[in-house]
Amino acid sequence: MKVKARVISRGFASGKAVVSRKRISFLGDVDPSTGKIVAKDSDITGLNIAGKVLIFPGGRGSTVGSYVLYKMKKIGTAPIAIVNLETEPSIAVGAIVAEIPLVDKPEINVVEFIKTGEIVEVDANNGWIKWK
Amino acid sequence: MYLTKEEEKMLESDNPAVSKAMEILVALGDIFGAEKLIKIKSAHVSGISYQNIGNEGLEWIEKLNAKVKVKTTINPAGMDLEKWKEMEIDEEFYSKQIRIINAFKRLGAEITLTCTPYLQYTPKHGDILSWSESSAIIYANSVLGAKTNRESGISALAAAIIGKTPYYGLLIDENRKPSIIVEYDGEINYRTLSLVGLKLGEILERNKIPLFKFQRKLKKDEMKILGASLASTSDLAIFHILDQTPEARIEKPLEKITIEIEKDETECDPDLIALGCPHLSENELKGIFEIIKKEGKVKREIILFTSRYVAKKNKKLIEKFEKNKVKVFTDTCIVVSPLAERFGTILVDSGKAFTYLPKLRKVRTCLASTICCIRKAYE
Numbered sequence: 294m295k296v297k298a299r300v301i302s303r304g305f306a307s308g309k310a311v312v313s314r315k316r317i318s319f320l321g322d323v324d325p326s327t328g329k330i331v332a333k334d335s336d337i338t339g340l341n342i343a344g345k346v347l348i349f350p351g352g353r354g355s356t357v358g359s360y361v362l363y364k365m366k367k368i369g370t371a372p373i374a375i376v377n378l379e380t381e382p383s384i385a386v387g388a389i390v391a392e393i394p395l396v397d398k399p400e401i402n403v404v405e406f407i408k409t410g411e412i413v414e415v416d417a418n419n420g421w422i423k424w425k
Numbered sequence: 426m427y428l429t430k431e432e433e434k435m436l437e438s439d440n441p442a443v444s445k446a447m448e449i450l451v452a453l454g455d456i457f458g459a460e461k462l463i464k465i466k467s468a469h470v471s472g473i474s475y476q477n478i479g480n481e482g483l484e485w486i487e488k489l490n491a492k493v494k495v496k497t498t499i500n501p502a503g504m505d506l507e508k509w510k511e512m513e514i515d516e517e518f519y520s521k522q523i524r525i526i527n528a529f530k531r532l533g534a535e536i537t538l539t540c541t542p543y544l545q546y547t548p549k550h551g552d553i554l555s556w557s558e559s560s561a562i563i564y565a566n567s568v569l570g571a572k573t574n575r576e577s578g579i580s581a582l583a584a585a586i587i588g589k590t591p592y593y594g595l596l597i598d599e600n601r602k603p604s605i606i607v608e609y610d611g612e613i614n615y616r617t618l619s620l621v622g623l624k625l626g627e628i629l630e631r632n633k634i635p636l637f638k639f640q641r642k643l644k645k646d647e648m649k650i651l652g653a654s655l656a657s658t659s660d661l662a663i664f665h666i667l668d669q670t671p672e673a674r675i676e677k678p679l680e681k682i683t684i685e686i687e688k689d690e691t692e693c694d695p696d697l698i699a700l701g702c703p704h705l706s707e708n709e710l711k712g713i714f715e716i717i718k719k720e721g722k723v724k725r726e727i728i729l730f731t732s733r734y735v736a737k738k739n740k741k742l743i744e745k746f747e748k749n750k751v752k753v754f755t756d757t758c759i760v761v762s763p764l765a766e767r768f769g770t771i772l773v774d775s776g777k778a779f780t781y782l783p784k785l786r787k788v789r790t791c792l793a794s795t796i797c798c799i800r801k802a803y804e
Contacts, residue, residue, distance in 0.1 A: 301452045359577065360482050360485070360579075367484070380456060382453055383577065385456060386579050389448050
């Protein structure tokens with residue numbers, strides 16, 4: 294299936310998805326040294342997002358989170374692409390600074406359609422997501 | 426968002442500093458539904474302290490090969506550039522902090538190292554700005570009637586490099602009007618104003634803009650403390666005070682709430698008293714000295730934080746403080762430097778420091794009025 298989405302941070306990536314139905318803050322919810330989700334109230338606690346296509350509704354919290362994404366990219370624990378239903382400034386700016394492709398506002402609610410482990414292509418140059 | 430041909434070119438620029446800056450502004454513009462970019466008069470950039478941004482922030486800023494297009498000021502660093510040894514800052518921290526500052530020099534920013542840039546370069550009513558530093562943002566919007574959204578350090582820097590910011594939110598008059606009346610009829614000092622600000626920030630619904638009714642007019646420095654406190658427990662970036670601030674107009678009947686705060690100060694036995702969050706103004710320094718002058722040398726450690734600009738203007742006064750064992754540090758503050766971590770309990774007169782010190786520096790913090798803080802130094 295292929296759906297259109299809005300380009301926020303340009304680039305292209307393809308890989309296994311990690312899907313969450315909850316908001317994520319990169320400051321506090323993620324252990325940047327490993328890429329593991331540590332937030333206790335998350336539905337993907339314990340999963341590792343390093344090298345994955347991270348799909349979740351949007352961000353929450355601090356602007357320092359932007360630098361956390363940059364740090365994760367540097368040490369190789371960042372997701373290879375991000376898909377949000379509706380993104381927010383700290384994640385958008387973080388993705389741009391870290392050069393992680395990010396799209397949001399997909400035509401359909403991909404959080405409901407894509408399952409963790411599925412292979413997903415994110416084209417954040419032309420604005421689409423493809424899976425299966 | 427609509428981009429002019431020139432803006433499109435910047436988005437495709439071969440210089441990654443320019444294209445990234447533009448990409449950031451376009452993304453924010455899209456997220457907030459801005460129709461275009463608009464020119465700014467100045468930018469103020471937070472995230473300067475090595476303590477806060479670490480090696481990642483340092484590396485990213487060092488990579489930027491560009492010049493800012495507008496007057497750009499920067500927030501406090503993690504240390505006093507001259508008295509860093511006295512602050513017990515280690516060599517590694519010092520050299521990393523200097524690298525951050527040098528990177529900003531190369532970008533063409535002015536090394537103001539203060540959270541009160543408006544005391545040095547005061548924006549005019551109606552000026553469009555791209556500022557970060559929540560206490561400066563709320564002061565510029567509310568007290569000066571200039572217009573800025575609540576930017577992050579990175580987005581303000583991006584706007585400085587491009588000279589523009591997305592046109593949305595508080596840049597538009599319609600979005601700046603009061604929507605709730607807040608009454609407080611108690612005593613007014615830094616402690617009570619801090620508590621009013623903190624409490625209102627906690628309970629106020631998102632996107633509501635308060636219009637305060639106080640028993641008397643506030644001094645500018647009092648509005649600074651109120652705003653800094655409000656902005657530390659909420660993402661509020663503007664307030665109004667009836668019969669005082671430039672945009673305080675009631676055009677329709679508004680909902681009304683009353684704020685009550687705890688009357689008594691809590692007992693506190695601090696090993697440090699820290700004043701100057703946000704940085705002290707000339708008037709505040711003079712006010713503090715009025716008490717020090719009468720009492721003489723302090724018995725407990727007390728540090729004042731101000732900008733290098735204000736300190737230079739008041740050189741003799743600073744010397745007099747030092748003669749009375751009152752330390753004065755510039756370029757930094759108690760919240761963004763590692764200094765606080767050496768102390769067990771810190772007494773402050775600012776709701777902002779009271780909120781952030783326990784969170785960021787993991788140190789016990791008490792709040793009192795300025796006079797009570799200074800008296801404590803003689804106990």
